[in-house]
Amino acid sequence: MKRSYAATSTPVGPPSIKYGEGKESNSRICLTEAEAALSSSSHRVLISGHPADTLGGGGQIGLTNIEIIPSTVPEDIPKGSTSPFEYVLQTATRKAIHVYSKEINNKTLGEPALIIAADTIVVSHVGEILEKPRSEKEHIMMLTLLRNWPTHKVYTAVVVMTPLESAIAPGYAMETSVEETIVTFDKMGKMRESFSEEHCHAHFGLSPIIVTDDLILAYVHTREGADKAGGYGIQGMGSILIEKIEGTHDNVVGLPLRATLKCIEKVMTHDEPADEFENTPEE
Numbered sequence: 001m002k003r004s005y006a007a008t009s010t011p012v013g014p015p016s017i018k019y020g021e022g023k024e025s026n027s028r029i030c031l032t033e034a035e036a037a038l039s040s041s042s043h044r045v046l047i048s049g050h051p052a053d054t055l056g057g058g059g060q061i062g063l064t065n066i067e068i069i070p071s072t073v074p075e076d077i078p079k080g081s082t083s084p085f086e087y088v089l090q091t092a093t094r095k096a097i098h099v100y101s102k103e104i105n106n107k108t109l110g111e112p113a114l115i116i117a118a119d120t121i122v123v124s125h126v127g128e129i130l131e132k133p134r135s136e137k138e139h140i141m142m143l144t145l146l147r148n149w150p151t152h153k154v155y156t157a158v159v160v161m162t163p164l165e166s167a168i169a170p171g172y173a174m175e176t177s178v179e180e181t182i183v184t185f186d187k188m189g190k191m192r193e194s195f196s197e198e199h200c201h202a203h204f205g206l207s208p209i210i211v212t213d214d215l216i217l218a219y220v221h222t223r224e225g226a227d228k229a230g231g232y233g234i235q236g237m238g239s240i241l242i243e244k245i246e247g248t249h250d251n252v253v254g255l256p257l258r259a260t261l262k263c264i265e266k267v268m269t270h271d272e273p274a275d276e277f278e279n280t281p282e283e
Contacts, residue, residue, distance in 0.1 A: 018105030048099045050119040071095035084123045090158035092119040115161040125149040133231045142231040143216045150185035156251045160263040173270035175263040179256040181247035
């Protein structure tokens with residue numbers, strides 16, 4: 001990233017979240033040296049996606065002058081037509097381009113200096129893409145699936161764009177990144193009810209069963225995971241569901257900070273394409 005962004009968010013209590021909705025918060029972002037000029041200026045930094053999710057660790061980056069611009073582009077890419085990697089990247093890219101197209105000619109506020117879009121999906125053991133639960137019933141089924149087949153993957157795509165002064169198409173620079181993290185729920189999975197606690201410990205070296213049906217139901221009723229891909233979040237009460245994480249921790253919490261900073265740095269130092277008329281010799 002070119003600038004420093006600091007994201008400050010006003011926590012929204014779990015009960016206020018409804019299925020099919022995302023939490024929104026007031027966010028600030030901050031980066032490092034290359035981003036200093038941006039954070040200390042009035043340049044607009046736009047975030048698209050669900051800020052409470054994608055900026056879960058945003059306060060660690062420190063961006064300023066951030067605006068949350070929800071993308072209304074339909075997330076209707078057929079899940080069976082592409083890999084999870086391509087699916088999440090295409091979805092985040094569509095969000096970024098949608099916001100760019102909507103704001104680039106904003107005569108009141110001016111064009112944005114930076115656009116950051118993100119999308120997160122959870123992928124089950126059989127490759128099924130899990131997004132946000134649409135109902136309490138689906139939420140319970142989703143967490144039960146992840147509990148019974150405990151190891152799954154979390155993918156987060158980050159897309160960073162900045163407008164270019166050059167009139168050469170497409171008129172913007174873009175950098176992307178997709179992060180993958182492996183998450184494991186209770187190891188016993190669906191075998192848990194077949195063995196006693198002593199048997200589990202003696203033969204599998206496992207601790208007593210934690211993720212029961214009652215625990216899943218209680219967690220669902222908190223609504224903490226109602227707006228999250230896969231139906232859970234690890235930064236709150238959802239941490240009790242998790243046994244271990246392999247990979248980038250903040251990818252599961254929200255925005256993968258290191259990957260986002262790298263994208264911002266690259267896009268902010270992007271060389272403008274040479275105008276073909278600039279170097280035309282005079283006759």
